[in-house]
Amino acid sequence: INNSLIGMYFTKIFIKLNELNSERRKQILDFFAEQQGIGQVLLMEGKYDVQLILLGKENKDMAKLMDNIYNFCGKEIKDKEIMPIETLYKFNLKTFYKEEKDSIINIGSEKVDFKIDPLGWKILKEISNDARMSVLEIAKNLNISSQLAQYHLKKLIKEKVILGFSISINFEA
Numbered sequence: 001i002n003n004s005l006i007g008m009y010f011t012k013i014f015i016k017l018n019e020l021n022s023e024r025r026k027q028i029l030d031f032f033a034e035q036q037g038i039g040q041v042l043l044m045e046g047k048y049d050v051q052l053i054l055l056g057k058e059n060k061d062m063a064k065l066m067d068n069i070y071n072f073c074g075k076e077i078k079d080k081e082i083m084p085i086e087t088l089y090k091f092n093l094k095t096f097y098k099e100e101k102d103s104i105i106n107i108g109s110e111k112v113d114f115k116i117d118p119l120g121w122k123i124l125k126e127i128s129n130d131a132r133m134s135v136l137e138i139a140k141n142l143n144i145s146s147q148l149a150q151y152h153l154k155k156l157i158k159e160k161v162i163l164g165f166s167i168s169i170n171f172e173a
Helices: 022-034 059-074 120-131 135-142 146-158
Strands: 008-016 038-043 049-054 077-085 087-090 102-104
Touching: 008 059, 022 038, 022 049, 022 059, 049 059, 059 077, 120 135, 120 146, 135 146
Parallel strands: none
Antiparallel strands: 008 049, 008 077, 038 049, 087 102
């Protein structure tokens, strides 16, 4: 998704936690996953334990999230680093499918005067919950015709709101 077209920006938040028992660690990770605007909670090894991906409209979204985090587990945070994201790198997953090269997606942080119609927003929300959802499922959930759902989905692609598609492997499965 081209977040600059929808007035959003990404921020990475890296967190190093103090030594914790497994129960408290799970509570903190569950808390992160439940926060509004957090798109991903990634566990890491090395300098940081956790990487959070925040999607927000304004800096105050990140400030509110950090306030919530500090109120819930501030004493247990050993170190943190906050970094805005302007570019995503999608590496070639040659093991799973053939793609000639890695791709770079500039997701932009500049504000753009662009309007998405209300149905476009609803479709984005539907596919953000389940990107594998068919056009028929989208149409059924939104109580519209499949032709209308397909038209708006194609329009989001043509207007470059949706920049591309990728696979995400569930390695546990």
